[in-house]
Amino acid sequence: MAEVLAVxxxxxxxxxxxxxxxxxxxxxxxxxxIEHVLDASREAGCQKIxxxxxHKADEVKAALSHHDDVSFALQAEQLGTGHAVMCCRDSLAxxxxxxxxxxxxxxxxxxxxxxxxxxxxxxxxxxCVVGTATTENNFGLGRIVRSNxxxxxxxxxxxxxxxxxxxxxxxxxxxxxxxxxLLLQALDDITSDNAQGEYYLTDCAEILRTKGKTVLAACRxxxxxxxxxxxxxxxxxxxxxMKTRSAT
Numbered sequence: 558m559a560e561v562l563a564v565x566x567x568x569x570x571x572x573x574x575x576x577x578x579x580x581x582x583x584x585x586x587x588x589x590x591i592e593h594v595l596d597a598s599r600e601a602g603c604q605k606i607x608x609x610x611x612h613k614a615d616e617v618k619a620a621l622s623h624h625d626d627v628s629f630a631l632q633a634e635q636l637g638t639g640h641a642v643m644c645c646r647d648s649l650a651x652x653x654x655x656x657x658x659x660x661x662x663x664x665x666x667x668x669x670x671x672x673x674x675x676x677x678x679x680x681x682x683x684x685c686v687v688g689t690a691t692t693e694n695n696f697g698l699g700r701i702v703r704s705n706x707x708x709x710x711x712x713x714x715x716x717x718x719x720x721x722x723x724x725x726x727x728x729x730x731x732x733x734x735x736x737x738x739l740l741l742q743a744l745d746d747i748t749s750d751n752a753q754g755e756y757y758l759t760d761c762a763e764i765l766r767t768k769g770k771t772v773l774a775a776c777r778x779x780x781x782x783x784x785x786x787x788x789x790x791x792x793x794x795x796x797x798x799m800k801t802r803s804a805t
Contacts, residue, residue: 559654561675562737563603565594566641567661568611568632573788579613580786581661582620585796586803589620590786593664593799595627600668601675603657607648609641637755638731639747642740649741655679656740658733658758664795665782666732673777674734684739684770685762687712688732692780699729699759701774709766709774712759716752727776729759730783739765 571580581591591608598606604626610617611632621627630645642649642658649656655675659666670688677686687709689701699712700722712729713722743761751757766772786792 561603561655562652563598563606563657565608565659565661568609570612585664586799590664591661597666597668601671607645638758639756652737656735656737660731662786670778677775678734684736684765685772686734687774688730688778689727689774689776690778690780690783691726700725701727711763730778
């Protein structure tokens with residue numbers, strides 16, 4: 558079984574938290590939220606983890622420096638999720654197995670769901686598997702565009718979506734499984750030609766598909782575990798859900 562590498566994006570500022578503390582170090586159930594993402598990564602079988610740091614990088618590195626399986630990549634300027642993964646080129650170049658790409662502000666992720674993405678990747682000899690969920694409350698989320706017969710075509714972001722695409726209820730959770738070598742190749746082809754002027758990791762999926770590679774969108778997650786934290790209110794909601802989980 559090939560070794561699995563996790564890349565966890567943790568470089569953002571998130572001004573909406575209204576706090577000097579780096580977002581991923583805000584605590585959920587008395588632990589920094591990124592620690593819960595590390596747990597889920599390990600439960601999914603990841604042996605190595607690269608955390609992409611940027612805003613207050615030294616604080617995040619210090620908080621996680623006791624983990625032997627964690628290394629760091631610096632994203633000095635935040636130019637999008639694709640750019641964040643580009644900052645991990647050295648780690649990716651020396652890795653030949655699957656790569657999970659996750660965000661450090663999703664502390665409700667479940668190891669079994671992530672393991673499912675890796676299984677989909679390996680069982681289908683896929684280049685990429687996009688972890689999806691369904692929700693009517695889809696505002697601001699990337700939509701999964703499929704063909705009439707259900708084949709994955711692309712992910713479209715809210716600001717780039719047509720009215721028809723905005724009505725789609727299957728959304729991108731921000732969790733991906735990639736073939737590591739093919740991910741590196743796709744990163745060479747992404748551009749910042751979009752409404753945000755950023756390098757989207759989501760474009761890698763479409764690039765690989767247009768090159769004839771197998772790309773799947775797998776509804777392996779529920780919308781609760783994909784819940785990201787961008788505000789104090791969301792932080793409180795995530796803590797409430799986690800406490801409810803612990804009590805069952």
